[in-house]
Amino acid sequence: MKKVAYPYVMWMVIFILVPLFLVVYFAFTTGDSKNYDTFTFSLDNFRRFLSPIYLEVMTRSLLLSVISTFICFILGYPIAYIIANKRSAKMRNNMILLFVIPMWMNFLLRTYAWLTILGKNGIINTFLNFLGFESLELLYNSGSVILGMVYNFLPFMVLPIYSVLVKMDRKLIEAAEDLGASRSTIFRRVIFPLSLPGVMTGFTMVFTPAVSTFIISNLLGGNKTTLIGNVIEQQFIYTGDWHFGSTMSIILMGIILLVMAITNKGGGDLEGGRGALW
């Protein structure tokens, strides 16, 4: 059985491990990014990162992504639950597909549409004014960035949770009912703990892109806050300093791994096996 995984493992070694080594190599060296001969071992870039400005950027990114992930969870779990509990399979499948289809529309277009909705003269404000209310400042602040993140990453939270909820062993729930447990107890003690693997997957799939995103903060945040994703992208695209960019990527990866390891410890052990993050 184990053998069926081999093709993918080989693939990963070539397409994931090797490029990773390259990134690590870049991170621990300095020199002219374009000329391999000039590389020398150095921890300078790590030191450079430890200055207040970059640490502040990193903290802000983490904070925003934690908030967004949490909101995705609060909003996403109920909808996953609702869809999973629909009686007809056709209804479930349709709803899930309908849920995902907006994500197949181009990301930039959808984000631009939010500008039209949230702007000073946008849809919401026009509506509020019509009702006699004052306009609200809905755009170009942390709130709109979080909205953008939640909007884009919600399906990644919902899908894994849904797929676990939908195939939950009904008999366990029936047994609990038979033993006299109330609906909320059943949820707290049976359903939710069993759905944790899906929740963990959802967290991972939302937190990671959220912490490294930069386009959403560019478009919806008016670029007034730099996130770590911006800084990394700037190194690769603008300054051409792949070394510093790689250093920050490695640091970012490390932090994500740390966060994941902590949350996994908290939630994953119930199943007697983790999704493995070190």
Next chain:
Amino acid sequence: MVKKSFRNIYTVLIFLFLYAPIIILIIYSFNESKSRGAFTGFTLKWYQDLFSNREVLKALSNTMIIAVVTTIVATTLGTLAAIGIHFSRKGPFKQMALNLNYLPILNPDVVIAVSLIALYRFMGLDFGLSTVLLSHITFCTPYVVLAVLPKLKQMNVHLAEAAMDLGAKPMYALRKVIIPEIMPGIVTGALLAFTLSVDDFAISFFTTGHGVQNLSILIFSMARRGINPVINALSTFMLIGFFILLLVINRIGRKEEEEIY
């Protein structure tokens, strides 16, 4: 019951939230003005332009081809990998496979893109459709693995054993017992892979060549000059196309309704 209407209201709100920008998108595809800033009049000219716009149509077909192929390969590769990993004993192989799998998910887009460029140059590959496909498969498969694994964990451990005790060969047990059990996970994985592939920009941009553009690249590159509403018209069509697909799947799926439950 109060509870039921609460559920329904919540569901409607969430879907409204998801579709609000899409509705705006569609409305502006009828905008006389090229700018999103003002709705100056109703017109169908962008729809007419769409059919003669070679660039857009080509980008569309590229996007779809890449997405479909990626989804099929990634789902297959990822499902098999998840199964293999799940059934391995706890140890270095399992740890390593799982951690390697996480890497593309943890890495920012740009970093993956740049590291793949370096790899392809090292391998002496010519940039084009093939390199884009390789890249897409690389960053989509981990999500399939992640989607299928929880389902495997949830599956009754003894199911496969029981099948094999009854005389089934491993491959047969795989096909007839395991896969049906984890099907929601596989479908979720496929959906994720398709979604990620269709909308990818950074990785596609840096690993493509020779006129192979997908929609994301086309749209992002229009950003400097303002997005041509032809794209809005295209998106409307795509949306209709997806809804039709939904209906088609409904027809096919009717038979299998009972099986899933």
Next chain:
Amino acid sequence: MNKMKKIISASLIGASLFALSACGEKKETINVYNFGDYINFDVLEQFTEETGIEVNYDTYANNEDIYVKLKQGGSSYDVVFISDYTIERAINEDLIVPLDWNNIPNRDKIDPSFQDLVFDPENAYSAPYMWGTFGILYNKTMVNEPVTSWDILWDEKYKDEILMLNSQRDTIGVSLLRLGYSMNTRDIGELEEARDELIKQKPIVYAYLGDDIKDALIAEEAALGLVWSGDAMYMIDENPNLDYAIPQEGTNIWFDSMVIPKSVSNKTGAEKFINFMLRPDIAIQNVDYIGYSTPITEAVEMLPEEIRNSPIAYPSDEVLENTEIFRDPSDVLSVYDRIWTEITSSN
């Protein structure tokens, strides 16, 4: 499941047949790479009709992206459209090849004042395509005073009505000009002073936008913003409340030109293409669609009077004298980057 499998395999086969058929014939081709939505497609078709050469057309979003691609290689392009400072950089780093002007007789169609520019002396490597200036776009109903200086963007009166650009060089450049320095200064002291001014300005800035600045200004979400002249023409068309001004401290003049990368595989085709684009009857088609300013004299003469005489599209020589072209910033990039991060992270 079986039906599903059949459909999937059928579409796979269909898709592969489709892909295969696309690689069927071997006609002469050239690969062209340009900014998005920056050409009139009719001219590409006309080119193929007249010369028989097929054009593979790719687009990208900004100079930095194309620079990375040129640097990394892996894909061969025959003609690339890039901007002034990137051309200078490409020449310095040996990424493009000189043009053989013997094959491009239409050189004489280029306005002499646009030949022999500082980023490419004697046009050894590039042929100009479009040009323009950079200035302040303002809403006449929201700004009741004449717009003559970059200072107006620092005026408290316009709190939350000011839009700056999400572009390091352009925004830092504005701050430098306002202080009386060159947009191309390498003096760290001057750059840091520009940074401090921008940090002081930040509380009154509504947002730092990319291309969405155009839609925002048209929608009157702000009173003042930084735009390029070509865009200004289009925006004023969409909303007559808008107007464009070039401040007295001077501004940036920019050029987008055609170059031939080192990885070229069809140089004769590329030069034919460049020659074709310099023809007045072709240039006018592009100007018509894009709306920016053309360096081809005869094409300008073909334009309607209100555009030809527009101080926005074709400013007077006096104004043009007070402009600077961006130079290759390679050695100060990391300083710009640090400064930019400091500005955008400040509160």
